[in-house]
Amino acid sequence: MxxxxxxxxxxxxxxxxxxxxxxxxxxxxxxxxxxxxxVRIKPLDVLNPSNALSEEHYSVSDTSITTTDSNKKHEMHQNTYKFAKVFLPLASQTExxxxxxxxxxxxxxxxxxxxxxxxxxxxxxxxxxxxxxxxxxxxxxxxxxxxxxxxxxxxxxxxxxxxxxxxxxxxxxxxxxxxxxxxxxxxxxxxxxxxxxxxxxxxxxxxxxxxxxxxxxxxxxxxxxxxxxxxxxxxxxxxxxxxxxxxxxxxxxxxxxxxxxxxxxxxxxxxxxxxxxxxxxxxxxxxxxxxxxxxxxxxxxxxxxxxxxxxxxxxxxxxxxxxxxxxxxxxxxxxxxxxxxxxxxERMMAHGESKTGSxxxxxxxxxxxxxxxxxxxxxxxxxxxxxxxxxxxxxxxxxxxxxxxxxxxxxxxxxxxxxPELLPETQHILKMTAIALTxxxxxxxxxxxxxxxxxxxxxxxxxxxxxxxxxxxxxxxxxxxxEHAQPNSDNSVELTQQLFQLALEKETLLQEIRTLSEWKSRALDEFTKKQREYDSLMESHNRQQQRITQLEAECGIAEASGTSWYKSILELSKKMSERAREDFEEKVNLQTDLYATRMELKNIILTIKEQFPIDSNDPHQVVQRMLYFVKDMKTAATEEIAEYLEALSKCHAELAAGKETITNLSLKVNQLEEELTLCRQSELEKVETEKTAPIDNTLSDMDENEYCSVRSSRRLRCTTDGVQRLEVPCIPIREMKTSTKKKRRTKRASIKPKDASLESDDQTEVGGPRRNPRRRLLGDIDCLPDDFVSDDRLSPKVQLSPGSAMKTLRSSSRRK
Ligand SMILES: Nc1ncnc2c1ncn2[C@@H]1O[C@H](COP(=O)(O)OP(=O)(O)OP(=O)(O)O)[C@@H](O)[C@H]1O
Missing domain, CATH: 3.40.850.10 (Kinesin motor domain)
Structure with a gap:
């Protein structure tokens, strides 16, 4: 101030x-x-506002907006409008x-x-x-x-x-x-x-x-x-x-x-x-x-x-x-x-408003x-x-x-x-506001x-x-x-202003009068023209009327009159009423069809509205919006299918790789099985050889500790001066036990009198012929099952420790 x-x-x-x-x-x-x-741009989705623009139609800079639209000939054209500032959808009220x-x-x-x-x-x-x-x-x-x-x-x-x-x-x-x-x-x-x-x-x-x-x-x-x-x-x-x-x-x-x-x-x-x-x-x-x-x-x-x-x-x-x-x-x-x-x-008809009503x-x-x-x-x-x-x-x-x-x-x-539906109105607004700016x-x-x-x-x-x-x-x-009672009547400036205003008003009125008189003279011209046209039409009508009368007179229709005219008129009126009835029926049918179509359309709209969140009742708009939704859904579905296809092709690739691995593995297994059969055969052959080989007395010279230390290496090596070698790997307990039981049963069947056993014990005590440990060992080896595998890797679950193998051997030999 x-x-x-x-x-x-x-x-x-x-x-x-x-x-x-x-x-x-x-x-x-x-x-x-x-x-x-x-200019302020409203977000596309007000519930989840973002700065995203409908890029199909709008591109925006800090001070201008360019709209893209197609004309009636489907040619694309762009318009750029300038402003002091363009506020993007996320611009805050504070800004x-x-x-x-x-x-x-x-x-x-x-x-x-x-x-x-x-x-x-x-x-x-x-x-x-x-x-x-x-x-x-x-x-x-x-x-x-x-x-x-x-x-x-x-x-x-x-x-x-x-x-x-x-x-x-x-x-x-x-x-x-x-x-x-x-x-x-x-x-x-x-x-x-x-x-x-x-x-x-x-x-x-x-x-x-x-x-x-x-x-x-x-x-x-x-x-x-x-x-x-x-x-x-x-x-x-x-x-x-x-x-x-x-x-x-x-x-x-x-x-x-x-x-x-x-x-x-x-x-x-x-x-x-x-x-x-x-x-x-x-x-x-x-x-x-x-x-x-x-x-x-x-x-x-x-x-x-x-x-x-x-x-x-x-x-x-x-x-x-x-x-x-x-x-x-x-x-x-x-x-x-x-x-x-x-x-x-708003465009009046575009948004479905009726032409009547408040x-x-x-x-x-x-x-x-x-x-x-x-x-x-x-x-x-x-x-x-x-x-x-x-x-x-x-x-x-x-x-x-x-x-x-x-x-x-x-x-x-x-x-x-x-x-997009408001694009023409929006372009008009942009145009007017851009004009206002300049x-x-x-x-x-x-x-x-x-x-x-x-x-x-x-x-x-x-x-x-x-x-x-x-x-x-x-x-x-x-x-x-x-209201205007103010005691300042002697106010020359106010009067000047009033005069100025009046002059302006007078000018406007004169202009209006000029326009009106122009309009009046145009209307008068038009009226005269129409009057002339009417006169000439009336003239030709009169002429034709006269001609008809003349022709009737010439043909003697007037005299014949009565019946023939009356009949033809009756016929014509009959035809006309028939035609009118047909027309009416056709009209009724069409209206029924129209009604049915409308009801169908209404039902379709209701169905669409049940499935899509559309609040409009205008069929055109409902269909348009539904198409938008469907388009969106289609895009989403296409994307999803593409993702699934990609995942599927990955699975296929993995499956192929897995198959290949399985094939390789099965080949390997076959190979291993072959090797295994070979090994088994060689082992059995060895065992057979051992069985038939002469007894090595060297083992009898081994004391128990030496024997055990040899066994602790998980492979019993009974060396016979490098001449013969017997490898006894870990023996499966189950097999061993079964063999022992078998032995017992055999023993019970051919049980000796107590004295005889005592005698034999006595013999041992008195330094009689001692049983060769090698013999005992071979006796146990005799009990090995036919499918015994000499490699401890093939029977890893049940193994006999060297100590317990020794004990078993001893007890079995004692029982014998
Ligand atoms: N920038 C915005 N951010 C979030 N919501 C908005 C924004 N602009 C408008 N809206 C929402 O859009 C709806 C319509 O807006 P609004 O009533 O202000 O429009 P209008 O131009 O005043 O309409 P009319 O001329 O018909 O009165 C409202 O629900 C409003 O909350």
Whole structure:
């Protein structure tokens, strides 16, 4: 507020009359203004957001978007659109706020009016960007937080002034203030009531508290408010629905709100909704609750593209009023920060809306107002001084005209959806926003009121602005005061402005008259032409009629009359009725077929919907979406099959390798078996040889220890002076035991008398002929089974240790 504050007191009129702005229209130097345009891309899948783009149609850089599309001849063509910045799908609300909004908040605190608006197709994320969610707050809660944090400590508690018109203020009396407080209380009380409408998009109080908690990252900005100044913040909220303006903060229980009129503020040539509620908000909570209340009144309904689609353009504004602490009657012109959430554009027939009904009307008026906005951008871009932008074509363009002509800062956030069905609309949005970015507006009008000083606007009952409803318990029946009753009739500048405005209006009207007269003359020409055509047709008809009469007379048909004519007519009528009946039957059949086909189609759609998560009822869309799903499934299945095939081929390879190994092993086994047979044969031969060989007496000379030590080498070697060698490997116990038992049985069969055995023992004791150990050993060897294998590796499980083999041998020989 640097400029105004330095001249505030100097401009004061001593008589306390209304302020006369000191400006010279002719001396204003024209400057150029431009708009700032950003683009935000909605994630392809909002439930699992990622930066992935539908690469078939979009390629993106930091400041541009290129779309690829095919025309009617199926030729591919690309369009590139440039912007201040492109926010990718994963861009956070914090990033968007810091990049797009913070610089504009600095402008706001520097006394510049700001308008931020979101623009895009339906369901592209406009409301998400503006409002956000409790866990991910959008721009509105962030702007409010930043403003309240920045002016903290400078807010006045008892309001002396209230905003009026576009930039002015009015004095408030105590009773006005009481009424305002009661009005606010009514609004807040109604917020606690449960939501009634299905389309209610209000964030609950608890959610709002959560939201505030997650707004810590919002920065505090330097303000222009000096130590000896105080400020107040006022909130207003309205919507443009079906080309009518409705106040969203007006509280009328159970009553339909009447639309507001639109007035022009001559101070800055801007339009504003007349009698719009401005309510003071002392804190973030109060301001956000007012926003929540307005959201409750908003026109929202469910469409094919969005379950909670905004059906109106809504503008939420926060106005800052600064005044010197000591002077209750003086103030700086109010400065406003507006956030506009535009309704989404939609192609009417493309999304299955019928041509009748309120939703069609809503869509029509939304598209008309957006068309008017686009026309304004185009005309402003051409910079043609002779053609005026069609601001009056829609109430939306009328209300934001001030920003379109360069007074204040305008920021556009275009939101785009990557849905392939919305590609034509998205391309149109990109085209219009890219045009807006390159538009340079020559600011011709006198400087807006925010650069002027206003002092002591005459005291005016605040309540007359809006408290006119007799039914409201907080609103007394106050006398109405003419809205424009200001005692500043002798105001030449205002008159100049009015004249200027009137001249502009006259120019527009003259142009309209010219167009109409052109249209009229064209229509007259057309009419004359048609009249002539009609006359000539009538003439030929008359001629033909005459000719028919003449021919009838010539053929004597008139005399023959009666029967033949009557018969032929009867025949003809019979044929006709037959034909009509056939036609009717055919029609009925066709209708039956059609009905059956429809039912079949309905069933098919139901079946498809059971199997796929599709919420549309339009058969075309259902089939299209199903095809997408099927395509996805097919791709997934193909990938899976490829994986399986790969695994299968690996298995085949492994199997082949295994087979080869098995073949090798079986070859080896055969080889080994052959070797084994050979070994066995050689061993048996050896044993046979040993059996038949002469007894070696050398062994008898071995003492037991020597014998055992030889055996401990796991192969008993009985050496006979190198002449003969017997190798006795470990002997299987089972075999050995079996042999022993056999021996015993044999022994029992031929048992000797006790004396005989004693005799033999005696013989041993007396040094009779001792039995040769070699003989004993051979006796045991005799017991070896025929299939005995001499290699201990072939019978590894049961082996006889050298000691036990010795014992067994001895005991068996003893028994013998
Ligand atoms: N950037 C985003 N990240 C996550 N979800 C998003 C994003 N943008 C939009 N959405 C989700 O997409 C849905 C539609 O968004 P939204 O209501 O904001 O669209 P809109 O443009 O305001 O539509 P309309 O014009 O019909 O009101 C919402 O459920 C919203 O949460």
């Amino acid at each position: 640097a400029t105004p504050s330095s001249t505030l007191l100097m401009s004061s009129n001593s008589d306390g009359s209304s302020f006369t702005p000191s400006m010279n229209v002719g001396n204003v130097t024209p400057s150029t203004a431009s708009y700032t345009v950003y 968007i706020f810091a990049t797009a909004i913070e610089p504009r908040l600095r402008d706001f605190f520097d006394s510049t009016d700001v308008l931020i608006f979101s623009y895009g197709t339906s369901s592209s994320g406009k409301s998400h960007t503006m409002q956000g969610t409790p866990s991910n707050p959008g721009l509105i809660p962030r702007v409010l937080k930043s403003i309240y944090e920045s002016v903290s400590g400078r807010l006045e508690s008892d309001y002396k002034l209230a905003p009026y018109k576009s930039t002015q203020a009015v004095l408030l009396s105590k009773s006005d203030l009481e009424l305002i407080e009661k009005q606010k209380q009514c609004l807040f009380d109604s917020l606690t009531a449960p939501a009634q409408e299905s389309g209610d998009v209000t964030i609950s109080g608890i959610q709002a508290a959560d939201m505030l908690a997650s707004l810590d990252d919002v920065s505090i900005l330097p303000t222009c408010i000096k130590d000896d100044e105080v400020c107040s913040l006022w909130v207003s909220f309205f919507e443009v629905y079906n080309e009518q303006v409705f106040d969203l903060l007006a509280f009328r229980k159970g009553q339909k709100l009447p639309p507001l009129g639109i007035n022009m503020d001559r101070d800055d040539n801007s339009y504003y909704p007349s009698k719009l509620e401005h309510l003071p908000a002392a804190s973030w909570d109060e301001a956000y609750n007012l926003y929540r209340f307005g959201k409750k009144n908003l026109h929202v309904s469910s469409t094919l593209l969005n379950r909670k689609s905004s059906r109106s353009h809504c503008v939420f504004t926060i106005k800052m009023l600064i005044r010197p602490k000591s002077d209750e009657g003086s103030y700086y012109p109010t400065v406003s920060f507006s956030i506009c959430d535009l309704a989404g554009s 939703s069609f009307q809503e869509m029509k008026s939304i598209n008309n107002s957006l068309l008017a906005l686009n026309k304004c951008f185009l005309t402003l871009k051409r910079g043609n001084n002779t053609v005026l932008p069609p601001f009056r074509d829609s109430n939306l363009t009328k209300l934001i005209k001030k920003f379109l002509v360069g007074h204040g800062k305008l920021v556009m956030i275009a939101t785009i959806s990557q849905s 538009t340079r507006v020559v600011v011709k009008d006198p400087a807006p009121a925010s650069q002027m000083m206003v002092r002591n606007t005459p005291r005016r009952r605040f309540s007359t602005n809006y408290l006119r409803e007799p039914g409201c318990k907080h609103r007394p029946n106050l006398p109405q005061i003419a």
